[in-house]
Amino acid sequence: MTILIADDEPQMLKVLSAYFKNEGFDVRTAKDGQEALDIVESTKIELAILDWMMPKIDGIDVCNYIKENSQTKVLILTARSQNQDELVALNTGADDYIRKPFDPQILIVRAKKLMNSSKEIKVSDIRIMENEKKAYKNDELVQLTKTEYDLLLVFSRNKGVILSRETLIDRVWGMDYDGDPRTVDTHIRRLRAKIGTELIKTYRGVGYCLEVKGD
Amino acid sequence: MTILIADDEPQMLKVLSAYFKNEGFDVRTAKDGQEALDIVESTKIELAILDWMMPKIDGIDVCNYIKENSQTKVLILTARSQNQDELVALNTGADDYIRKPFDPQILIVRAKKLMNSSKEIKVSDIRIMENEKKAYKNDELVQLTKTEYDLLLVFSRNKGVILSRETLIDRVWGMDYDGDPRTVDTHIRRLRAKIGTELIKTYRGVGYCLEVKGD
DNA sequence: GATAGTGTTTTAAAATTAATGAAAGCCGTT
DNA sequence: AACGGCTTTCATTAATTTTAAAACACTATC
Secondary structure (H helix, E strand, C coil): CEEEEECCCHHHHHHHHHHHHHCCCEEEEECCHHHHHHHHHHCCCCEEEEECCCCCCCHHHHHHHHHHHCCCEEEEEECCCCHHHHHHHHHHCCCEEEECCCCHHHHHHHHHHHHCCCCEEEECCEEEECCCCEEEECCEEECCCHHHHHHHHHHHCCCCCEECHHHHHHHHHCCCCCCCCCHHHHHHHHHHHHHCCCCEEEECCCEEEECCCCC | CEEEEECCCHHHHHHHHHHHHHCCCEEEEECCHHHHHHHHHHCCCCEEEEECCCCCCCHHHHHHHHHHHCCCEEEEEECCCCHHHHHHHHHHCCCEEEECCCCHHHHHHHHHHHCCCCCEEEECCEEEECCCCEEEECCEEECCCHHHHHHHHHHHHCCCCEECHHHHHHHHHCCCCCCCCCHHHHHHHHHHHHHCCCCEEEECCCEEEECCCCC
16 A cells, blocks of 8 residues: 655655554655656555645646546645635545644544555455455455456446446556557456356446446 | 435524535435434435534434444534544544535535535436446436447437437537438437337427426 | 328348457566 | 466457338328
């Protein structure tokens, strides 16, 4: 579980880093917007905690970029106190917004909520343990390859939503993948063979969907 | 999309109700915790906005009950200003926490975020979930092909507007399509068979229209 | 109430899309 | 370098969807 903290005050970086490391997170830090972008580009970040006012590129622009290009959650942290600012941030796609000064405990609880960390997702007789990176069918471990697991995770985070091959490729392989979209079919087939054929439904011409009855 | 607002100040209820109704939500109100629980028990609530301090049962206890028994999201709204209070609320399972006084706009944006901000369009007993790329009739999934879904989407975005075959072809097939305009008829026919024949009305010599009564 | 014009239904062929099976390529490990 | 598991690609097959044409039905108008 890797998080990014970007702030131009070294003291703030140091304190927050310590707090989050203490909670078991892998922490990357950046002292300006450019550094933040570089890290986001090269590392899979679960959550980005961004100060609004930073040198080079401000937090909102970083947020904008992140939201257009990834699934990474964003929490804006700022000394700005205008309601208008909070609205701008939230409408830019920020998932949460906290004003300075703040209680670090609150930041941590809110950050954890965004990552819904150590969560388990259940879909009919399948259970996905995100912290263990394992999936179970009727409490028995299903031996999934990395791609199969990633695929299942994307599906389970979007229960009932039809996902196109392009979307799946973006989320599982990454935006820069330029292979055959039909490759998805093959992985779907093998995933189905392991978790049961009914769960993932084909929508011809549209995509695939993890179906869920009782929700 | 039904939400519950619980607060013991009638003025607050009135103002918030108006705001959320204006945003298109179906709003239920409660003036104390007991009423809130009764509503949660009997209605499918998407989001509960709860004041902390309420007569009979306080907001935190209501939140506790909700989180143990349903998937409903909870936003706590309160005049309490201690950081400790926020921590208690978030740890009880509250999904967000806003202190009074607050900007109603911020409340609305945050509330929408909690509700998946899923775009849905409703026309009589048909619901189109744009994020899922699915359509429901009386809460049951309608199996539409890609073209049928696209067609329905164009109609639903133009409720009450008569659309000519040419317009439909442009919007559904794209400007560069050069097939027979009569093909539209066939798709309309099959769409009608699935969602009900009354919804799409024919205007001879003009086009088709998704009729809507109460609009 | 006949007729021309327009929408609807039926049908079947054509086109598109997904599932399958198999082979080749890739990568880390031995 | 050879092995084995995993991933990717590709050709074939199977299935569904789309299209278009023809037959049918309705409506308005004379």
